[in-house]
Amino acid sequence: MILNEPLAAELGWSPAYLRTGDGVRLLIGNLIPDGAAPVAQAYAGHQFGGYSPLLGDGRALLLGEVVDAHGRLRDIHLKGSGRTPFARAGDGLAVLGPMLREYVVSEAMDALGVPTTRSLAVTATGRTVPRETMLPGAVLTRVASSHLRVGSFQYAASTGDVGLLRRLTSHALDRHYPQLSGMDNPALALLEAVVAAQASLVAQWMLVGFVHGVMNTDNMTISGETIDYGPCAFMDAFDPAAVYSSIDTGGRYAFGNQPPVAEWNLVRLAEALLPVLHDEPDEAVTLAGKALGAFRPQYNAAWSAGMLAKLGLGDTLAETVTAPLIADLVALMAPSRVDYTSFFRALSTAVDGDGERARGLFLDLAAFDAWAQRWRALDPDPQAMDAANPVYIPRNHLVEEALDAATAGDMGPFERLLDAVTAPYDERPGLERYAAAAPDSFGAYRTYCGT
Structure with missing residues (x-):
């Protein structure tokens, strides 16, 4: 098991307990805490532009919520814990490599200051899982401010139940933007807030060279946190057309396409909210258009400010x-x-x-x-530049090296990589290979979603 002890303490959980038998069972979903009511969440979504009216957590489970040491409500979420009603033909399981990828990349993103879900633990199950070959199984325990997605609102809208859509809107505001809960038009306030949060988030992706790889609407959070690190990668050679996902054959989610795709996804959120934006459809469309019009200037401002910081x-x-x-x-x-x-x-x-x-x-x-x-x-200012530009990121060749070693039973390379990327701005002797580009022999890089 890889356990994020600082995050565990932040949640008010004893790392020592989480390493006991009961703690491990909790982390993989085999021990349900008193008062918890785990659920697999329903959501819809556009996947590579095509709409699916019902997706949902096919191999994930919302274990419950906790109040952390700072008084914030946090979701505890399992990935790879087994089949759910949304699993369709899938086995509901996860394998070690992709779960470790999410752990190291999400923790690197947090260290870079990019809003993200966090990884509490990756726990090997001792079970082999059939993929292209038989691979070691694992469960990721993930922490987020919530798992509400654009797809959550698309699902609520698809039911035709306007009351449900209003309740979801109210819940999202209370959870993420409580200062806006008393606004005259809650749905408009929520849309404006999510537009701003996503403009800022995607600008930060672009500034650190992060390629999400699968920016479907079910992978865009209402909170503005990065979620679902499947076929993701950090860009090595600068290329606006950089694509690392094996399934993104058309380059829809290429590095340079991320801002317009984010805007496209927000249009889908606005469409879902139309019934609660205004009773008059034409007025609802007008309000949505005005809110969406803020994305480009907000994104451009955030990206320009970040570039100025990178340039000192x-x-x-x-x-x-x-x-x-x-x-x-x-x-x-x-x-x-x-x-x-x-x-x-x-x-x-x-x-x-x-x-x-x-x-x-x-x-x-x-x-x-x-x-x-x-x-x-x-x-x-060179000092300001060093504070804005990391030395260490999860370079793709090092990630693959670490995952291959971990799958073979050696966690050393993973632990050393994690140590480097969770203190990304502090140049340290002995870590030169973690700052170096991939060797020519590494070749073109492709990632896979893990399912």
Whole structure:
């Protein structure tokens, strides 16, 4: 078992207890706490653009809720605990590798400051699970502020029960945006809040080079947390068309497509909320359109502010100066397939003129030199840059190395990778390989959802 002891303590649970027999049974769903009423949640969703009226938790279970040490209500959720009424032809089980992937990537995202579900534990079941081969089974114990999704509202709307849709809207506001619960139009307040939360979240994905891989509407939370780390990856070479999911053959969820896909998903949320936005359909559409219109400016503002931080520049500079600077840098990075993480971390050393580490990543050296001269003239702060640009991310070759070793019974590589990526901004001696790009022999990378 891999146990997130700091998170356990935050939840008010004893790590020592969770390692006992009863604790392990709790973490895999074989021991139900007094007062708990586990449920598999129903939801609908658009998967790769195609609508499914009923999806639901096919291999997941909401074990219950706890109040953590900060007074926040948190969901305790199991993944891979067995068949549910929504399992269809699936076995409801999970295997060790994909559950460890979610653990390490979600904990890395949390360390990077990106809103995310958290991983409390991955527990091996001792059972083999048939996939392409027989693989070791495991259960992920996940923690979230809730598991309400855009798909939850799509399901409620599909029932035609407006009362149910109103109750779900009220519940979502109370759970995530209680300051808005008293608004005259609760549904509009919720839509506006989710638009803002997702604009901020996806901007943060783009800033750290994260590719979710399966941005279906059932994988977009109402809280604004990242959820469901299936075929996800961190981008190595900068490429707006980067796709790592084996099932995304058309590139719908490519790195550069994530902002417009998020907006598309929010349109689906707005459609679901139309019956409770206003009694008059035309007025409901008008209100929805206005709320949705805020996404692009909010996303652009969040992304631009993040890029300024990565470049060590304050927010007092004129946009007429900074916007072209950022755009020109992005245009330079793609043809050179610059290592996204390494470049921004190395760039801080170029403030004082020692730019070879960053410069050497570009094919067009003269173009980079001209850009760097413009950038240095704005007096960037190298310390601020190091605080905004990580040294360590879950690099794909290291993730695969760790998962392969864990599947074979060796947890050492996984534990060392986890140690590096959960302190991502602190450069440490001896961890050079965790900051290095993949070797050429690693080749093209593809991930799989684990089912």
